[in-house]
Amino acid sequence: MSEMLERERDRAADWFRELRDRIVAAFEGLETQAPPERLADTAPGHFEVTKTTRSADDGSDAGGGLMSVMRGGRVFEKVGVNISTVHGTLGEAAISSMAARGVPGIEEDPSFWASGISLVAHMQNPHAPAVHMNTRMFWTPNAWWFGGGADLNPAIEYEEDTAHFHAEMRAACDGHGDDLYPRFKAWADEYFFIPHRKRARGVGGIFYDDLNTGDWEADFAFTRSVGSAFLPAFLPLAEKRRKADWTDEDRAAQLAHRGLYAEYNLVYDRGTKFGLATGHDPNAVLMSLPPVATWH
Template identity: 70%
Template sequence: MTDNFETEKTQAAAWFRQLRDEIVTSFHALEDSHSDNRPAGRAEVRKTSRTSDDGSDAGGGEMSIIRGGRVFEKAGVNISTVYGTLGERAQAAMMARKGIPEMKDDPRFWASGISLVAHMQNPHVPAVHMNTRMFWTPHAWWFGGGADLNPCIEYDEDTAHFHQIMQGACDPHGDDLYADLKKWADEYFYIPHRKRARGVGGIFYDDRNTGNWAEDFQLTKDVGAAFLPAFAPLVKRRFNTPWDEEDRETQSRHRGLYAEYNLVYDRGTKFGLETGHDPEAVLMSLPPVAKWY
């Protein structure tokens, strides 16, 4: 059994909010630095809410969405803190995947995190995903998250840079950790029905509980803090690259692949919808335009 972890919950939720603020500020700076004649994009902030089955408050969060900017066609940086009791389906999944049979007797939970997806105007700039989260039950706590790069037009140097920064976030926490989390991402972000990965990978972890909460939280903070150094230089490198309609077609088809993964396989999408969170926030990750053939 765990205690209520109120101090730890407060620290985690505050960190996710701080990281959201830093990322949105950086995204605004990227918008300002582009010479396009369109107005620079700015995040529209909307509060989200979650209501439990009995109608009581069950937490919520904030969506920060940039639409139609100079650099970002659609970018969402969401934070949330939700709580309540897990429904029967979520309990069953938790018992099966986490090995916590006690969930049936006491299905309370608390979860907080940040979730980010960016779809870019220029097809040469890679799309990207990042999230980190903390989950608590009376029976166990754990962290999860990661980041992965999703270019429709691949550049080896961009992939190498992204992975180098992610490795730098992992290395202080164990010599083999990056290799383990990279392999986990390669397996998690694989699309079986397409027999291919959705992007060029990154790192992914879940169920992180070494028994040392502070150490596991530090890893989660390091992964979150690595996001901007991993991604922003790639945006600046590519956002003035000339592109044509063929590039746009390539981008639209790749976005279709991204949408397929998120709707069919992504655990976060399934959990958010099954536990009653705001569907607009859960589906924020979907691209603004996509094509299938």
């Protein structure tokens, strides 16, 4: 590996940590604002931070990260913001998957390095949408790429919320190419679809993977734009909807929608499969699951 690429990997990992710090501060700040009356006796939530580790098959250190989870707050019923930087050798399932995607040389040398941030928020108020965001960089000896995106998952949809979220995602994309938002929106619509339910898990957003144009700086800049768009896209919605009154029927709709979210993440999500297959901390990998959900 070239010295230049080592610096690039460090820059990517440092930026994911910086984004994590910004989001954690913003979410804890939202928690300290005056809550709706029905949660007035609830203390503001704070993140519990735990170091995560990954061990290689021989027991040696293979990296790790930080798992930051807030539970039972005024605004967030459960939210996790994880970062990790891991390395090692891919297992057979991951090798086969990447070979099928056309990753060059992965069968000859399955060494890898990966770093990223992953966020999932499940809200107290059923009118406030759940949300997911992640950005990451992946390296093998013969290839590197970026991936990520963000998607909104309301139990009770508001068209203006959907429009705002998508407008911010479009703005993040448009500075890097007019074709990116339509392409990555369509990819999100396809990726975040639940085949056995024949429906989407939410109202979409953007999703991209295997991004390598040959210009590392340009691809990293785009990934930073996507990550930086998250707070402007989501925070105004959380601020607005946390104040709404809700009924038992609203709560029931929220819990049923969470069941859909859990089904998708356990059955289809690529990141969940990769994390469990490569031996990362299962608590961190499964952080995305809601605290309470229902199925009919």
